[in-house]
Amino acid sequence: MALTRAVKSADAVRAAGPKRSGDGLGSGTVFGLLMVAPAVLVLVCVLLYPAFVALQSSFYRIVTVTRAETFVGLTNYEKVLVEQAFWESLQRSVIWSVGAMTTQMIAGVAVALVLHKQIRGRSFVRGLVLFPYLVPAIVAVLIWRWIFSDTVGVANWLLVDSWGILDQPIPWFNPGWVMVSVIVMSLWKYLPYWALFVLARLQTLPPDLIDAAKIDGASAWQRFRYITLPWILPVVIVLLVLRTIWAFNEFDMVYLPAGGGPLFETTTIPVYIRRVAFEFGDMGHAAAVAMVMLVMVAILTNVYFWVYRRAEDRLN
Amino acid sequence: MNIRRLKSVGSALSCAALLAVAAGPVDAQEKQIVPFLTAESSPDSVQAILGLIAEFEEQNPDIGIELQLTSNDNRGPRIINSVSVGDELGIFEIERRLVPDFTRAGYLLPLDSIVEEIGIEKFIPGSLLYWPWDGHLYQFTSDLSAATLYWRKDTFEEAGLAEPDSFERLLEASERLHGQNGMSGNAFEASNRGGVQRFVTFLWQNCGDFYTEDGELAFDRDGTRQAVEDYAALNAFNPGGSHSWGSLDAVNSFIAGRVPLALFPGRLGFNLANNAPDIAKVTGNREARVARGGEGPRVVYGAVTSYSIGSTVRHPEAAKKFLKFLFTGDQLLTYSMGVPGHIAPAIKEVQARMLEQDDPYINDYRDWVETILEATTYFNAEAQNMGSIKDDCTFEKSLVPMPWSARVMGQSPVVSTMFQRISLQDVPVEEAYADAVEEHRAQMEAWKQENDWEPAPADWTPPGMQ
């Protein structure tokens, strides 16, 4: 059928991938290693060595204030895996990550599709849309706290008094809503990031494929589902992996709006780590929590990749 | 943009960077540099401080003061980080919760000599935080703050309400005014950042407290339960989002005319007068009486802001000199006039001089400033004066710091969680209160298990208190 033909050619183009470099340049491994060396050096000195130090500290009980160290072996890890506060924080981390990723992904793809349209001033609009990404987290949170303020905020005023859509103001920072507010804030900030990456990939989609599908009578939804979506899927998956890692590690956008509250609702793992370090005063314990989270994120990432490869195989 | 341009820009930047790094330490060699860390970061105060630093450096050309700023939230972690890496702690505004641990660990320099030079009788009694276990002074008081009650005389009059001088009147006003003209009944919040400060006035005037001077639980007293019930009843009329308020949201809600009642230190008055003069004109400011029938000990929430000097400071005499310079006499007056009423000096004569200043705020709202300054003579601080409300309902400042305050009043205070559960999750007051009692007990015992601690010597009285 005509549609299948179009889809097949799209698949073929996609599967061919970029022009592979191959090994036509001969071994030259020394050259390669020299090129990679500075990066590896920076990484080891600034990231890996401190991470190793932190790993070490997780086997001690370190009183925050006096820095007194006592070796406790795996006790910290036992504590972490047993304490309810850890699992609750992990649950909140999952809620936050899933919420943030789904909203950012869907909105990002949607906005990318919109920005792909042929209109005058297209570049200008795309530049504008980039703003929120370049705003520091503190400023973004400030702006939204100002908008969502229960006493002087414009959001509730518009919703209740001005447009009369709602009877009661939305308690943006109460349990049940505060995580929504946090997700909205980072949706606003990171939407451009997703949109522009997906847009870039969209621009490499050969227009003849779309035209051919149109001629063959495919509807907009069919065009999206069978041509566009598979084409952008690799980028979406890559971003999903990277951003999920980011979401689990993110502190600023989750802590600044509500300080971990109310009633701990925004206490995700990074916020919990801060609490352990400075409220309970045990740096070793805090390091152990961070290590456990690192392992979980690593497992999750590997699962992602495995799923991705399976999906790719099945597509081909 | 081509490669060549990129390369030259890159090399120019790197050269500049190298030069900057090289040039750095040179000018620090001749002077004695004393780091000065403060969280008093409102620009009015910072301006005042910078001016005073300049004055001091002029008078003492061999000493240089290096100003370091931090936010209130980040103050504790910053100090701890400095200690962890072995950085020099110069003069720093010590985070209240860190006092016990730091003092016991020997990180602080004794500052008795400064007070001896000035004369202890010049200070407001109870404003100097001596360390009960050895009688030395490790923190020098820069200023005091104390809470008073602000209320909207106009809305009260309109509704025929009497001046709020007791719990019953507070409750009645909150009920009647809630929902009128887009207002909520009161600004008595139960947030993580402000809940404790609002609540403790109720706690103490009902004869309750957190712990006794000897470190036993006092949260299970009847007075505490009464205070919790009363405050929870008032919580029903605070603005919906107040559970996540930041430190000045209470102030701003009053200024915006969203609440007719608030309990707050002097910052509220000052900001109100500056930003909403019409509302300020019809606002009353009085001593807070919040227990049933207005009874109970004369005590309100307050705090002592103090600065310590690290024992590893490189130039201890220079540091002490600056500390004394900054927080006495004319300089203290200048500093306090940054936000009059909110930053109240701890030296009696400076307080008196404040009231004589020709300053617009003091001229227009002199009675407010007087009320607030008077409140600094009967305030109590929850983490600095453990067990000041005795079993027999008398109030006597203990000056015993609460060693485990970080656990029960840190990022998520136990009482804030308790009130949030009552308001937001409809947990019955009895249950939430019982849980909070247990939590206070558990955290105290956990701390005691990990640290050795004994009560302060029973017969010790702080100097300057009669």
Place this chain on the structure above:
Amino acid sequence: MSGALIRTVGRYLLVYGVAFLILLPFLWVCLSAFKPESELLRYPPTLLPQKWTVTNFTQFFEATSFHIAMFNSGMIAALTTVLAMGVAAPAAYALARFHNRLFESIARLFVYTYMIPAILLVLPVYKIFFNLGLGNNLWGLAPIYTALVLPLMLWTLRSFFAGIPVELEEAAMVDGANRFQAFWKVVLPQAIPGMIATGIVAINIGWSEYLFAATLLTSPDTMTISPRLESFMGRGLYNWGWLMAGALAVTGPLIIVAAFMQRHLIAGWGAGALKG
């Protein structure tokens, strides 16, 4: 009205509408920044300023010398970008061209380091830099930021280089250039769009980062914008007018960056067919 015209109008509405929605919070910040504090602390809020004023800006800058923080942020953003690019480009090139086990493992290593949570690293890194005498030193942040963005930059740059045909370098080498010259003179110029697109990540971290900057930088003259802004929140300042002015000041320079970059950005992100 013809169907085509409706569709065109619809398209414009959609695109500009979406952009407008995204920028709506900014619009509100702009309006708020020009209102005096007394007008800001009012309910119901006013939409357009009743009284247009620039005192928020003048007072804010005078009281806090915020321009110093902005300058610092700009400097560190530029330095980080140069440093990071200098380190990442060669490495990404090598990872794109060589595919043996060794290089695959190195690539894998970079992915795993991206997972390390920053909070874990703050204290050990601070200790190291402090002991090197870079305690309150702005430039000390450059290597830290470079390390933080390196995994991301490598990942994306690698695809760009992979998309550049090998034949170009082979031709150059046949003409007598050595491998490095081939890279420098032939490959890099091709990858400029990709490098600019990746560079934005480095600029962003230098300009906006909070955690490491707040830990290492302590005095007003070395602080960058995020710690400086945070330092007067809480007890010090909830002067909304000043905070709005500060927010505008922080995003203002970004307009210039975005305007300059956006063409290259899209081109760059598209030029390398991103393969995961």
